[in-house]
Amino acid sequence: FHRGDYMLPIADLIGKPYIDGADGPEGYDCWSLAREVFRRAGIILPDYRVAAVDASIDAQINKQRPDWVRCEGEPPVPALIVFRLEGVYANHVGVYIGGGKFIHIFEKTSACIDRIDRPLWKRKIEGFYIPGWVSYG
Secondary structure (H helix, E strand, O other), X not given: OEEOOEEOOOHHHXXXXXXXXXXOOOOEXXXXXXXXXXXXXXXXXXXXXXXOOOHHHHHHHHHHHHHEEEOOXXXXXXXXXXXXXXXXXXXXXXXXXXXXXXXXXXXXXXXXXXXXXXXXXXXXEEEEEEEOOOOOO
């Protein structure tokens, strides 16, 4: 995918296995994969994990939400997509890579590119966010 006028290599991430709590390069959880994609775009994200979803992790992320900017309309690339797969807490993330696509990984699959308009994902999107400390100019 493109950011600015260069191609960001993510092809080598496709097919990497889901490993709870892993931080690559042999495997990733959803947060560490998002961190790696952003790192390749030159953006360093905080190192908090969403591997074990519970109220304390959700509270930690919500406490840092003022540092993130919620996107309205077409999100820039890369943008963090926050999902609520089940329950009341946001418990999954992916990275919007443009063209209606995102890269993500979760327990039931290896790292893959998927479409945000698929019914499975579209109805579970909590929002698109970009780090407020980064200029997307």
